[in-house]
Amino acid sequence: MTRRVKGIVGGVILVILALYPWLFGIYFTNVIVTCAIFALFAVSYNLLLGYTGLFSFGHAMFFGAGGYATALALTHIEGCPLLVALLFGFLGAVALALLLSPIVARLAHSAFAMLHLAFSMLLYTLALKLRGITGGEDGIGGFPIPPFRIPGVVSVDMTDPLNFYYFAMAVLCGSLWVAWFLTKTPFGQIIVSVRDNDKRVDYMGFKVPQTKAIIYTLSCGFAGIAGSIYAMFQNLISAAALGIAQSFAPIVMTMVGGVISFFGPIWGAVIFAVIEELTTRYTERVQLVEGLILIIVILFFPGGFIHIVAIVKGKLLGFTRGKGAGLIKGKWFGK
Amino acid sequence: MNILETKGLYHDFNRLEVLFDVNLKVKEGERHAIIGPNGAGKTTLFNVITGTYAPSRGAVFFKGEVVTGAKPHRMVRLGMGRSFQITSTFNRLTAFQNIRMGVLSRRGIRFNFFRKVDKMEDITRETDEILKRINLYGERNMPASALSYGKHRSLEISMALATDPDVVMLDEPTAGMSKDETRYAVELIRKLTEGKTAVIIEHDMDVVFSLADHITVLHLGTILASGPPDKIRKNKAVKDAYLGEMEG
Numbered sequence: 001m002t003r004r005v006k007g008i009v010g011g012v013i014l015v016i017l018a019l020y021p022w023l024f025g026i027y028f029t030n031v032i033v034t035c036a037i038f039a040l041f042a043v044s045y046n047l048l049l050g051y052t053g054l055f056s057f058g059h060a061m062f063f064g065a066g067g068y069a070t071a072l073a074l075t076h077i078e079g080c081p082l083l084v085a086l087l088f089g090f091l092g093a094v095a096l097a098l099l100l101s102p103i104v105a106r107l108a109h110s111a112f113a114m115l116h117l118a119f120s121m122l123l124y125t126l127a128l129k130l131r132g133i134t135g136g137e138d139g140i141g142g143f144p145i146p147p148f149r150i151p152g153v154v155s156v157d158m159t160d161p162l163n164f165y166y167f168a169m170a171v172l173c174g175s176l177w178v179a180w181f182l183t184k185t186p187f188g189q190i191i192v193s194v195r196d197n198d199k200r201v202d203y204m205g206f207k208v209p210q211t212k213a214i215i216y217t218l219s220c221g222f223a224g225i226a227g228s229i230y231a232m233f234q235n236l237i238s239a240a241a242l243g244i245a246q247s248f249a250p251i252v253m254t255m256v257g258g259v260i261s262f263f264g265p266i267w268g269a270v271i272f273a274v275i276e277e278l279t280t281r282y283t284e285r286v287q288l289v290e291g292l293i294l295i296i297v298i299l300f301f302p303g304g305f306i307h308i309v310a311i312v313k314g315k316l317l318g319f320t321r322g323k324g325a326g327l328i329k330g331k332w333f334g335k
Numbered sequence: 336m337n338i339l340e341t342k343g344l345y346h347d348f349n350r351l352e353v354l355f356d357v358n359l360k361v362k363e364g365e366r367h368a369i370i371g372p373n374g375a376g377k378t379t380l381f382n383v384i385t386g387t388y389a390p391s392r393g394a395v396f397f398k399g400e401v402v403t404g405a406k407p408h409r410m411v412r413l414g415m416g417r418s419f420q421i422t423s424t425f426n427r428l429t430a431f432q433n434i435r436m437g438v439l440s441r442r443g444i445r446f447n448f449f450r451k452v453d454k455m456e457d458i459t460r461e462t463d464e465i466l467k468r469i470n471l472y473g474e475r476n477m478p479a480s481a482l483s484y485g486k487h488r489s490l491e492i493s494m495a496l497a498t499d500p501d502v503v504m505l506d507e508p509t510a511g512m513s514k515d516e517t518r519y520a521v522e523l524i525r526k527l528t529e530g531k532t533a534v535i536i537e538h539d540m541d542v543v544f545s546l547a548d549h550i551t552v553l554h555l556g557t558i559l560a561s562g563p564p565d566k567i568r569k570n571k572a573v574k575d576a577y578l579g580e581m582e583g
């Protein structure tokens with residue numbers, strides 16, 4: 001696609017999102033917000049998996065940390081402004097990442113993956129046990145959602161679902177844009193080089209552990225923002241938000257959407273939202289359908305939805321160069 | 336002046352002694368070949384000098400500074416480049432992106448989060464100039480893994496030079512190449528190392544004698560002889576240990 005076409009597509013999507021509540025009614029904005037939350041969560045995950053070659057089984061820790069930090073701030077700080085609560089969510093996840101990065105930044109492969117599984121199990125248990133802080137199994141809920149306020153200028157009531165929709169979408173889409181931009185910077189080049197060959201990165205004059213620590217922290221920060229919006233949106237955060245199942249959501253979405261593209265995980269989130277909407281109309285067994293789709297993708301389209309698009313494009317336009325060609329050659333995970 | 340020097344360098348892998356009292360002296364501006372039979376410890380010597388691991392004993396001096404045990408990225412920043420015996424590129428990145436990593440590194444552009452790298456025109460221009468010089472401009476947008484063997488090796492060598500090092504360490508640059516590819520690579524190396532110091536591990540004696548100003552022979556982990564090519568060619572011990580077996 002040319003720049004022009006990309007710009008137009010992006011613009012059209014933004015207009016649709018802006019008009020959405022007016023077209024389909026406020027009830028259905030829930031689907032969109034949830035989808036966007038998971039899109040950001042999955043994209044943040046893919047900064048590690050697809051871009052840096054780091055496979056984690058515990059990314060929900062940071063989603064949960066963001067949610068809990070925001071919920072705690074709104075519960076305990078009298079008159080905590082909306083954006084400060086959001087900032088707390090971001091910083092909560094960043095703080096946890098900074099705590100872990102000295103340990104995990106020197107790891108890769110299965111050690112990295114499994115250590116995250118262990119840490120997230122630990123945190124899950126803590127979230128259940130530290131009832132005084134986390135509310136145990138009930139979680140933290142019912143906290144006030146403050147208005148979006150710029151003193152002397154505006155004050156927008158965020159308990160109104162329409163207003164919250166615009167606020168959440170602005171934060172989530174804005175974060176997605178920042179993450180996208182990050183992948184285009186020189187730093188974005190260094191992380192994909194780490195993914196391809198970390199030893200050589202060292203020999204090109206870059207510090208590998210530091211690079212990993214930075215992308216790790218940023219990735220976790222984005223997951224924290226997703227978690228923070230999630231907590232405000234649900235007006236509830238509980239241990240499930242940092243559990244194992246929650247950690248698998250971005251993995252599955254990224255795989256189904258496609259690891260090789262920035263937009264793959266967003267597609268994954270959209271696909272899962274659609275599947276969930278459709279299947280819940282007929283059956284409770286959403287996971288059955290999701291599992292089947294995952295199997296098909298892994299077996300036949302290891303590059304995910306983006307892979308299918310590339311094949312179709314290749315067929316239509318009659319070329320095999322570019323992303324599609326590389327995909328068919330295979331090997332997109334680890335080294 | 337010796338731009339690179341090792342003093343009493345030892346290295347062992349779990350007590351298997353691979354380097355034994357190595358005193359290498361590389362003069363500024365020379366092309367210095369290191370030859371020796373398989374398993375002599377040539378790659379290990381490179382690894383110890385370039386920071387893959389620290390030596391068990393001894394010291395490495397670079398530009399008059401003690402750099403023993405310095406990590407690879409530090410050595411690169413001090414002005415050392417290295418290529419590998421076994422090709423080690425960023426395989427999913429394009430030839431252009433591979434070389435650009437070196438250009439970014441030389442310009443000190445590391446943790447830059449605020450500009451698009453594709454928009455940095457001076458970086459793009461410099462990278463394209465290198466690609467043209469190494470005759471890889473036609474493959475600019477091909478992933479490294481899709482390059483032909485010869486081109487892939489050229490890329491490997493050029494990545495070591497893209498950071499514009501003062502000293503470049505090439506570990507068997509012509510490994511696995513056909514006669515034609517080798518001839519081409521030798522000319523490339525000659526061109527790219529002009530005005531630099533180069534340390535080159537090489538098995539092909541034609542390459543060694545056509546490129547090198549100075550030859551060091553490594554045998555069983557220690558230096559057997561070191562001197563100008565015609566002296567090495569005549570050296571009895573070297574002939575017995577190495578050259579004889581190569582020629583005969």
Ligand SMILES: Nc1ncnc2c1ncn2[C@@H]1O[C@H](COP(=O)(O)OP(=O)(O)OP(=O)(O)O)[C@@H](O)[C@H]1O
Nearest residue numbers: 348351353371372373374375376377378379380420
């Ligand atoms: N990481 C390692 N662990 C254990 N032994 C090693 C290691 N690397 C090298 N060796 C051993 O050290 C010796 C020297 O190896 P090195 O690779 O330095 O030789 P070389 O001179 O480069 O040989 P070649 O010409 O085959 O490349 C060999 O006996 C090798 O088996």
Ligand SMILES: [Mg+2]
Nearest residue numbers: 377378379420
């Ligand atoms: Mg070797």
